Structure formats: structure tokens, C-alpha cells
Amino acid sequence: DTAVSxxxxxxxxxxxxxxxxxxxxxxxHDTMYWYKQDSKKFLKIMFSYNxxxxxxxxxxxxxxxxxxxDKAHLNLHINSLELGDSAVYFCASSQxxxxxxxxxxxxxxxxxxxx
Amino acid sequence: GESVGLHLPTLSVQEGDNSxxxxxxxxxxxxxxxxxxxxxGKGPQFIIDIRSNMDKRQGQRVTVLLNKTVKHLSLQIAATQPGDSAVYFCAENIxxxSQGNLIFGKGTKLSVKP
Numbered sequence: 001d002t003a004v005s006x007x008x009x010x011x012x013x014x015x016x017x018x019x020x021x022x023x024x025x026x027x028x029h030d031t032m033y034w035y036k037q038d039s040k041k042f043l044k045i046m047f048s049y050n051x052x053x054x055x056x057x058x059x060x061x062x063x064x065x066x067x068x069x070d071k072a073h074l075n076l077h078i079n080s081l082e083l084g085d086s087a088v089y090f091c092a093s094s095q096x097x098x099x100x101x102x103x104x105x106x107x108x109x110x111x112x113x114x115x
Numbered sequence: 116g117e118s119v120g121l122h123l124p125t126l127s128v129q130e131g132d133n134s135x136x137x138x139x140x141x142x143x144x145x146x147x148x149x150x151x152x153x154x155x156g157k158g159p160q161f162i163i164d165i166r167s168n169m170d171k172r173q174g175q176r177v178t179v180l181l182n183k184t185v186k187h188l189s190l191q192i193a194a195t196q197p198g199d200s201a202v203y204f205c206a207e208n209i210x211x212x213s214q215g216n217l218i219f220g221k222g223t224k225l226s227v228k229p
Contacts, residue, residue, distance in 0.1 A: 004158075041202055043159070043219040056216050090158050103149075104217070106158030 003027050006091045006107040013081060014115055020077045021110045023091030031055075032074035033104070034066060035090040043090070049074050050096065081114045088112070127226045134192040136223045138205035141186060145207040149217065150179060150190045154201045162190070162203075192225075200227045 006023040013019055025032060033056075034046040047066045048056030054066070063079045078085060091107040128134045140148070146167035151159035165172045165179045165188075172179050178191040188205050202224050206217040 041153075041222045043204065043206075045216055048216065092158075103161040103164070104159075106160070108156075108158050 004091055004093055004105050004107040006089075006110050008110060009108065010111050010113075012113045012115065015081055015083060017081050018077070018079045019081060019112070020075055021089055021091075021112070022073070022075045023107060024073050025091075025093040025105070026072065027093055027095075027105060028072075029093040029095045029105070030071055031094050031096050032068065032071070033092040033094075034074065034076050035092060035106075037088040037090060037109070039087070047074075047076075078112075081112075083114050086112055086114045124221070125224045125226070127228060128195050130195060130197060130227050130229050132195055134190075134195045134199070134225060134227075136190045136192075136203050136205075136225065138188040138190075138220050139186060140188060140205070140207050140220075142207060142209070142218075143183075143186065144209050145218075147208045148179070148181060148188050149206045149208075150177075150188075151204045151206060151219075152199075152201045153204065153222070159204060195225075195227050197227045197229060200225055 004025045011019055031050045033048045035043050036046055037043045045058055046060045049068045051071050052068045065077045066074060068074045088109045088111045090109050092104045094104045149164040150162040152162050153159045163174045163177050163179050165181050170181050176193045180189045192199055202222040204222050205220045208217050
């Protein structure tokens, strides 16, 4: 069973459209994240949610809105897509406690292409 | 801007040789470091981590070395195998308790020649 699963894996859309990427983790973790990886493979955190509450919100345009209906899900909605939004978006999860090794479990990524 | 960088963007090694991937970080307050491996078309996968109160940690075929004096981190892979071919990232965090807010380096692509 996939620990962190995100859909869709590929998404091609036109500028100006609105799209969503869904993420689910079955690890029982209390914290979930969205990372963006650009064409040069650079990974940068966008958002972090702990038990459905936003704890990290990096400098991201407000066109990006994360939503966490429960601690096992963190969806990413993007409004008015721009060419620069083209990237691979990774969902991840972890458990923040003293026993944690610090490991982030990443999904397989969702490649977004904006035309 | 990013505070973590890599000396070598690409590294090509012969199968069976040892590999060393280097990383420099600039935030002296960082106290937790992780190495991730990303295979083509997949998400990053945790390899090994180290806290700032250590200078060396070993795993299975991998060793991470931390030199806080020069703010340098390295990943050593023993007896490199074709399956080790991937992009390797170092990442740092100021506190391991907030390990999700990782600052990633730019990645080194490791190619293993048979």
C-alpha cells in the first residue's frame, strides 16, 4: 500500500484555469506538507499542516490555497494558473514527536504543466 | 535565498567504488541535517540524518559526516551500485522538532557506470 499518495500524477492545463491536487497519507502522521520542485530540481516547502492547522506558510502567492479536511488529507488548490506554476508538486508527511527520526515521507509527485 | 549548496552538481563513479557527495551549509544555527535520494520520476526518499551534536553517523553502506567548523556535510556510499544512481539532496533545519521546514540543497546527480 502506498504510504503517501497524490493525484493526479500528471496535469496539463491552460493558463488562467483553476486546478487541485489531492494528497492522502495512511501512516497516521500528524503533519503534512506541500513542496514544489522546479525544473532545476530545487525543492522548496510551501505549506505545512499539523492536525489540520496551518503551521508553515512560506512566501507563496495567495492563488495557492491548501485545505486539510482531516489529518490524513492535505489538498492543494491553485487559482488562475500561470506559466511559472509549472513544476512537480510533492506532498509529504511526518510525525512530530520525540521518537521521530526526522523522516519526511514523500509522495510520488504531481507534475503540473501550464500551457 | 538558499543556505544549503552542493560542491558537485554531477558525479560519475564506477560500480563498486565508493562515492562521496558533498554539501555546504551557511546557517550556523542549523542543528539537524538529512540526506535524501530521489530516483527519476519518484519522490525524495530519506537516507540518513544527523544532529549537530554528532560528527558521524553510519547506516547500511552509507555514512554521513558533519563538520560544523567549516559547515560541511558529506554522504559517503560504500561499494556504489547501479541502484544508487539518483539525485541526492542534503537538507538542513534549525530544529529537528520542526523537521518539516527543511531547506534543501540543489542536488547532486550520481551516475554509476557498470
